Amino acid sequence: MSTVTPLSWLWEWPHWVPTLLPGLGVALLLTVISCGIGYPLGFLLALMTEARSKPLKWTALVLVEVGRGIPILVLLFVVYQGLPSVGILFDALPSACIAFVWSAAAYSAEMIRVSIGTVPRGQSDASYALSMSRFDTYRYIVLPQAARISIPPLVSLTITMFHATSLASVITVSELMHIAYQQGAIYFNYMTVFTAAAVIYLVITVPAAIFADRLSKRLGGVTSVRQTAFRRRRTPAPIVTGI
Template identity: 60%
Template sequence: MNNFSWLWEWPTLIPELLPGVGSALLITVAACGIGYPIGFALALLTDSRNALAKWISIIYVELGRGIPILVLLYLVYRGLPQLNMLVDAIPSAMLALTISASAYSAEMIRASIAAVPKGQFDASDALGLTRADAFRFVVIPQAAKISLPPLVTLTITMFHVTSLASLITVAEIMHDAFIIGSVTFQYMTAYTAAAVVYAGIAIPGAIFAGWLEKKLGNKSGSTTTKKSRFRQVGNPITPHTI
């Protein structure tokens, strides 16, 4: 094999990686579809007047953000069987990523709610709205606009992180690329094809997130508020997460 043949041979492997795309997307959709509603509930509980609920939610969020996703994967897939709780590979990946997604989204949503100007409550009172109605009809819609772009970015990150699921035998993109490389010894070709597949899905998503941020940014408060928002809900995944 020519040392540089991978430059033109990788497209031939993409069809073999497409089944793994389905598994990666399934895990991503499950993790975010379940994790974000949990994150919303946690965001509300972190500001709860109930001290027990508040501290439980804070501990959950901090642990979910502080424990690397790979460790969560091993805790679920290899740890739970010791407690007589056997979970298959794909549900294990879904559960681990759901924990992480809910923790990160909780902080994003909490920061987005905090970024809504307090004057909105005063305006709501002037209109005769109750506190609950003001929160439901005024604050939440504005917070949703603020949190949507970073949540889209988090979704893309969760899709990237599904590559770690190959370490617990989930047949996703990286798992299939490894199998192909092991059989053919063309690791550069296989992993280049995998990189292109990931990029082909993630880059359009990142462009969409940027478009959303630009589209909604002008409607989400003052310049000071925006700076505070981006400082609070910036890049959701830090190096220690992996």
């Protein structure tokens, strides 16, 4: 690499992109595993929270609240450094997968549960009046509508999980930030390397965020904060006529 000057990072950061790409592959792999396994588990937990069996319901509630209440960073340390003290040992990558899957399952379960709750109760009552079973009611009436509502926030959660993969560097997973920190330490060129890492994150997340906004609009979901901020000045304030 060339000699570092105060402003050299402005034009030297592209040289580091090929070095960081293997870390991007690991970050994407973590995202796919955490969401690909976590979302089906979240769907199962959401159904369990609606179960009539109290043990089943409370088991799901505990798993969801613990997964949402503990930061992913703490989960990473618990799995990677805490479990070995009780005789359970995982390598760095499997430990990260376990922590991210649990977190993704917990957050997605709450999103799916809320989506199910937004389906009007009258539709379920009408299906029961037509002698439909509880299973058929969920299969043909409740779940299709809940899926339409839950897809946009789940896409946004996927972007968040991709961001969170950078935390796996603390347990030596060779993802994007771990490689960036190593290269910065070797060449003492943190600004340039971290700029390259930031650009890689932007290239992935900005198009994904735009896709999430358009998907939310198409499915009739809630628009994101970023989209609302852009449109706030162009939207006239509502006229309050009375209460």
